[in-house]
Amino acid sequence: MPHSASSPKGRPGRPRSAAADRAILDATRAALVDLGWGKLTMGDVAARAGVAKTTLYRRWANKNELVVDAVAVLFDELELPDLGCLQADIEGVVRQFGALLARPETKTALMAVVAESTTDDALRERIRSAIVDRQKRLVVLGRERAQQRGELPPDVPGPEGALAAARTAGLIFDLIAGAIVHRTLVTAEPVDAEWAHRLSTVLLQGLGGLD
Amino acid sequence: MPHSASSPKGRPGRPRSAAADRAILDATRAALVDLGWGKLTMGDVAARAGVAKTTLYRRWANKNELVVDAVAVLFDELELPDLGCLQADIEGVVRQFGALLARPETKTALMAVVAESTTDDALRERIRSAIVDRQKRLVVLGRERAQQRGELPPDVPGPEGALAAARTAGLIFDLIAGAIVHRTLVTAEPVDAEWAHRLSTVLLQGLGGLD
Amino acid sequence: MPHSASSPKGRPGRPRSAAADRAILDATRAALVDLGWGKLTMGDVAARAGVAKTTLYRRWANKNELVVDAVAVLFDELELPDLGCLQADIEGVVRQFGALLARPETKTALMAVVAESTTDDALRERIRSAIVDRQKRLVVLGRERAQQRGELPPDVPGPEGALAAARTAGLIFDLIAGAIVHRTLVTAEPVDAEWAHRLSTVLLQGLGGLD
Amino acid sequence: MPHSASSPKGRPGRPRSAAADRAILDATRAALVDLGWGKLTMGDVAARAGVAKTTLYRRWANKNELVVDAVAVLFDELELPDLGCLQADIEGVVRQFGALLARPETKTALMAVVAESTTDDALRERIRSAIVDRQKRLVVLGRERAQQRGELPPDVPGPEGALAAARTAGLIFDLIAGAIVHRTLVTAEPVDAEWAHRLSTVLLQGLGGLD
DNA sequence: TACTAAGCGAGACGGTACGTCCGGTCTTTTG
DNA sequence: CAAAAGACCGGACGTACCGTCTCGCTTAGTA
Incomplete structure (x- = not known):
């Protein structure tokens, strides 16, 4: 771009x-x-x-713009393969994201770009549109699939239902992405199958408690 | 230092x-x-x-060392006030951490320092010892309190019990810290009381599902 | 350069x-x-x-190189005007050189550069080629003119004659340049017409005594 | 000092x-x-x-003062040994001064100190009193000895005679010191016995021509 | 076929910050 | 008190990048 x-x-x-x-x-x-x-x-x-x-x-007008563009494409490879049930789907995407962040290029790129954005609003906006928002689709898609399978109740109809759904999607996104990023970059331990399983378990169990 | x-x-x-x-x-x-x-x-x-x-x-030998030292002390103010029940305790610390990260100095500092650390192992170690590990105490302390209140079962005795407890503490730390950081720095929306409540609800509910 | x-x-x-x-x-x-x-x-x-x-x-690689180059050109203005007889020619060039060294820029420049050269062989060589050797032409030229006028005997032919001529030219150059520089920079008195006359008189008279 | x-x-x-x-x-x-x-x-x-x-x-108040003091003493070793005739006396002192300036410490010191003085009047004065004027005594002493031997005519009595003597002494000092310094530091060739002999010859012969 | 507009490699340019070094001063403890 | 040690302020050093600019040359499409 x-x-x-x-x-x-x-x-x-x-x-x-x-x-x-x-x-x-x-x-x-x-x-x-x-x-x-x-x-x-x-x-x-x-x-x-x-x-x-x-x-x-x-x-490109400057270093920031160039690096963000160079980095953005790396995150497009995430997918939500249909593994048959919600928990498997979640575990799958967690492992994918973990693997992605295990690569030095993505790790460095993401953190650098986010850090730089903390004092540059234009950059933050560019990051959100080029990277972050494009991944929220995974949460939305997973939810829809689970509803079709009957694993989750359908959305409450009407505007307040849509709002609640959006809020929950946002929380989930922050939880999953945040946990993975934190484990990878701060705790600096790997996102292995076992950890992915425990995370998805907590999530699934926990989401039941949100009305 | x-x-x-x-x-x-x-x-x-x-x-x-x-x-x-x-x-x-x-x-x-x-x-x-x-x-x-x-x-x-x-x-x-x-x-x-x-x-x-x-x-x-x-x-200080260079900019990195100076900034890390300058920043580290900011995170020492987090506490775990005894609010009577586990959920309230969690909500309290979430709101505290959210408020901390809402301040520009901490936000900028944390991200900058973490980003720089992705290609500098010595720096990463310095960060972990000076900042991160010092906050894990909150998770451990909260767990102990809840066990004393009877809200959580006591640790399984023996080495495998201790290991499981440590693993769970790590997961919780990544979940809480990760979600807050992600919401603040990436999603760029505030950690308000309502969001803190929803997060703690998911956590409490979800933790029951781990064995 | x-x-x-x-x-x-x-x-x-x-x-x-x-x-x-x-x-x-x-x-x-x-x-x-x-x-x-x-x-x-x-x-x-x-x-x-x-x-x-x-x-x-x-x-320029450093201060020395720059200053030498800046200074070198100042000494190119010296000329040997044909004033009709050897004594007048000498007096003319002595006064010229005196006037040149009376200017603060040349005075400072020359001494600084020479002083720095006492511990820097490369610099000394650069000075000699850029400044000093270019002025020896004046001595050679003056000698030739005087020989044409019959004021000085012609060179003894053969290599030993040329060698003697070169040695004498070197001595004269050291005498004239040295005396002027010393009077200007050390004694710190002016090179006026009267002093120039006395210097040229001693020189002319004295050179007769060399073989 | x-x-x-x-x-x-x-x-x-x-x-x-x-x-x-x-x-x-x-x-x-x-x-x-x-x-x-x-x-x-x-x-x-x-x-x-x-x-x-x-x-x-x-x-010492600063670098200049220290270095000048350190250097001044080096030039006190010059003497005018009585070698029997004026030419020998001159050659002797020329060789002495040449040998002095051949030593790196004196060479460097003299030039450095003179160069620094071109933009520092106080320093120039200190140099003149501490170094230069103390050597003029050699010229005066040599002249007196030669007069006693009858090699030079006695001073013309009266103030104008004294003035002329002083002027001539100044010229000789500039000639000798200047030529030696120039040969050593600029031409960068040694002051050997042969050169000293030629210099003293030119001087003696030339001085006869003054009035 | 020539013209024209832009892309391109190379590298000079004005700036700004780096991390080092030194001059000369000030503040300790030890003699 | 003097002396040794070393921290302190100020300021220049020479280097490295930034983002801009000016060259000469190449590569299209248009005339």
Whole structure:
């Protein structure tokens, strides 16, 4: 998602190199792994990508924008495979997310980007739209599937029902994502099958208590 | 915790100024609030503290060490007030932690420090010992209190019982801290009384399901 | 004479700014007059030149190199005007050199640079090639003119004659330059017409005594 | 000549260590040889002397004062031995001065101190009184001896005679000292017996031509 | 086929902060 | 008191990046 002129067609002049785009994003992720956010430099990314610094700045306004774009795509690989029952589905996605965060590139990328966002509202917004909100779909999808299977009661109809559903989805998202992130980055212990099972057990059991 | 020579007594030469220590740490926290990690500069901290840059470097080897030390103390204020029942205790600590993270200084500090730690093992260890582990005591204490009240069954005696208890404490810590951090820093919505209540409800209900 | 890549043609990238070169050298001379070698700082020179400090360091490796280059050109203005007879020629060049060293920029520059060279062989070589050797031409030229006028006997032919001529030229150069420098910088009295006359008289008279 | 309190006797308190004085001056000369003026640091001198920096500053107000004092004594060893005739006397003192300046400590010291003086009038005055003027006695003494031997005519009596004598002495001093210094420090070739002989020849022959 | 507009590599540019070093002062304890 | 030790402030050092700029050259589409 480099910030280019809008009309991709018929613009005069030499077109941007798609290969450069790819090389830059790959180089950014590689540099992030090797160096972390703080030590990553635009010059180094350019050199890794075999590209001039100008080519970076023609596409992204600054380091933040570039890194967020380079990182966002990493989180798109999460899926909710249908494993037959809600608990299995939850465990599956927990393990997936845990595995994702176990990779140094994603770990570094996520934390760096979130940290930088604490004092940069525009960046925070970009992160939310590019990364976080795209994953909430997993919670919504899992809930729908469970309702179809009869494991969860259907939504209360009407606006207050929808509101309650949204609130619960938000809580679950914070719980799952937060627990995984905390275990990975702060506690620094692995998200293994056993831990995923215990987490999903607590969640399922606990959610019953929310009216 | 500046890295000073060990023997505080009878060393020859002019002793380090304790006032400078304090001024520097205060200035660091203030700068962190105003500027965030990335923009914070040693020169600025020195100027705020009314101190020469050399005085900073005499005490801390670099920015990371200084900021971690400046930040660590902020998390010591968390307590577990006895509110009569386990749910109230949990809600209380959740709200406390939420309020703590709502302050810009703590929010910025925590994330910055954690992010930096993803590529710096020494820093990660320093964080864990200086910040994280000191808060696990809250979970342990809450559990003991609830057992005394009869709200939770006593620990199974023997080593495997202790192990199970430790594992559960770890899960709870990740769940509570993770959810609060995630809500505050990623979802960017407040930890209010209502959310704290829902979280504690899920937790209490869910914990019953673990064996 | 900034230390740049050799080929001035067809090099890729933005070319060095010639205006910056000039501004820096001018600023260096000005700073040298105002502050002297010891107090001269690269930051100050950069500020006077309206240039970033990096631009200085891109061209010169350090203060010494910069100042020598800035100073060297000052000594190129010396000439040997044909005043009709040898004594007048000598007096002319003595007065010229005296006037040159009377200017604070040249005085400061020369001494500073020579002093620094006493412990820096590379610097000494740079000075000799950039400043000193270029002035020996005056002695050689004056001798040739006087021989054409018949005021001095022609060189003895053969290698030993050339050697003797070179030795004498060296002695004369040390005598003239040394006396002027010493009077200006150590004795700190002016090189006026009368002193120039007395010096040239001693020299002319004295040179007759060499074989 | 450290700037000490005036009364050396009966002062209360612990007396200054004379050993420290000597150690400091020796260390200063040594440091000057090793490092040159520019790189010489007070801390280094103190360390070499096995003395605290405070002890330096208690005796000398700053680097300049210390170095000039350390250097001045070096030039006191010049003498004018009576070799029987004027030319031999001159050659003798030329060789002596040449040998003196061949030593790195004197070479460095003299130039450094002179260079620093070009922008510091107080320092220049201190140098003149401590170093230069003390050597003019050699010229005056040589002249007197030659007059007693009948090699030079006696001074013209009266004030204008004295003035002329002083002027000539000044010229000779500038010529001799200047030529030696220039050859040693700029031309960077040795003052050997042959060169000394040629210099004295030119001088003696040339001086006959004055009035 | 030439023209034109933009992309591109290279690298200079003005800034800003880094972490180090030194000058000269101040504050301790020890003699 | 002096001396040794060393902390202190101030300020310059030379380096590293940032994000911008100016070159000469390449690569399209349009005339």
